[in-house]
Amino acid sequence: MPDPERPEPAGYDPVGPRPKEAVSPTGQGGPMDLALDEAESVEGIEKTAGPGASGPRERARSLWSDAWHQLRRNPVFIVSAALILFLVLIAIWPQLIASGDPLQCDLSKSQQGSAPGHPFGYDTQGCDVYTRTVYGARASITVGVCATLGAALLGSALGGLAGFFGGWGDSLLSRVADIFFGIPVVLGGLVFLSVVTSTTVWPVVGFIVLLGWPQIARIARGSVITAKQNDYVQAARALGAGNARMLLRHVAPNAVAPVIVVATIALGTYIALEATLSFLGVGLRPPTVSWGIDISNAASQIRNAPHMLLWPAGALSITVLAFIMLGDAVRDALDPKLR
């Protein structure tokens, strides 16, 4: 817990979600950085508070606003967030920085080095490596984000319910999760995905969710069990709250932090996993543009044309690193014990 009495440093510029109103010294026209649903009632307070009713008060800090405050000053977070923002932008609009078409290739230029307008050179098929590297971000980010969302939602719902209610459902879920844990990722991918004929990203996303949810479920189960033993959950029960309200309002908000941390770190590993599966020929398939496919094609030509391998592999490494760094920064911010 942060020291509640800690005064804000001078010049502190409020940014980000804070569910706390600021009352100006004069009692009117305080900074209008209010949470939306509280704006109305706060107006009333400010009118009745009157001049001199209270001085500028320190701001309320919830776990989240405190974490945000900490994150904004962490260089690891700033660098990784900037990288991720850039990657997401080019995943959505690759045309912003690449004017060519990744599927328009000229065999006569096969494996040639960099040329004006084509800084990364050409691959075996004569396609522009720069354009393909830029377009490859889309597949990686899509798979990473969708698989993480899927695994996090499924895992935290199942794990959270199991942890909250316990009993035989909990035992059953834990054993099922153990079974999924036992499936070797690459072997499982080769078996499951080799029978799939779809060229979209969804079979890969589905497979990663299938293998990824037990990890999230374990974390969610553990942190729900910890949170539900808190006195305030008992207190909520003693004051007449039902199961749904206890779980959603009192347990979940206090149990979600570890899940977010693990999910953020997992996102990076899921992107790497997609590349691994594509490299093995069971992940994404052409004509989808993917770093994994390009790395696979380039690997056999590494002595003739190393540039074909280096650019997509470098892009993959930087993307995975960015997400894992983000996860680390988020963990540092959300876990008060590490401060």
Place this chain on the structure above:
Amino acid sequence: MLLEVRDLHVEFTTRDGVAKAVNGVDYSVEEGETLAVLGESGSGKSVTAQAVMGILDVPPGRIAGGEILFKGRDLLRMKEEERRRIRGAEMAMIFQDALSALNPVLTVGKQLGEMYEVHRGMSRKDARAKAVELMDRVRIPAAKQRVGDYPHQFSGGMRQRIMIAMALALEPSLIIADEPTTALDVTVQAQVMDLLAELQRELNMGLILITHDLGVVADVADKIAVMYAGRIVEAAPVHEIYKAPAHPYTRGLLDSIPRLDQKGQELYAIKGLPPNLLRIPPGCAFNPRCPMAQELCRSDVPPLYPVTESPVARASACHFWKECLHG
């Protein structure tokens, strides 16, 4: 009669066997009356309260027998949904440590307002206005400004006031306060107890005050039930018990209060430890620690002997209550 607990038995299944936490407790509270339940840790006073509130952890806990009559209806025979509606609205509980009993991620205004949202179906805005009203009522300064603050921004005494406000929100007819002042420092203790007693008078509520602090009890309680090893060993109006205890355990408790005229002397302590609830000694559970114990105490469980019937009802679960009372 507001609340009547009759022959309540509660057990906990543990790895080493069945722990009998409550073994036939009887007590009752009228409207506007304060009952103090006194005892060491593990005497079953909190478990009895949890059984009344219906927040016992089941399993490992189990109500093995008895009745809990609230306004004449047996709570143990009610459906869970029906009990849930009673909790908070008609009976409420104040917890020992307000910091851990308040949700750290919700503002106090939201938590207070939640009472009205759950039980009265109020809108958020109205609930917030009611929250401010409640905070004023428990005399939290600048309630309007502080309604959006988080629990950790309040001092210990203020947090306990918020707990009290939450319990009082729907004006229940019974409040159970489980060591409400233990976590507070002495000057704040008195303020919080006074506030609680005042609000109780105002709303004519029944109050069950669970404590191990005899000093707190003397000021506010009407009657006392002393518990030991899951049983009530002595029940009496508060002044009678301070004048002349009728059970050696109560006597031991009273003797272990520090007094000004004992300066420099070693403080009296009841020797030995509270019994292991897995293996309660035969006969009177207190006999291994009792200075008056005789053969009878090791073989026969003492019933709750009536000490006086009128003008006030007193009872003691000691075979030798007469000797204790006059000795």
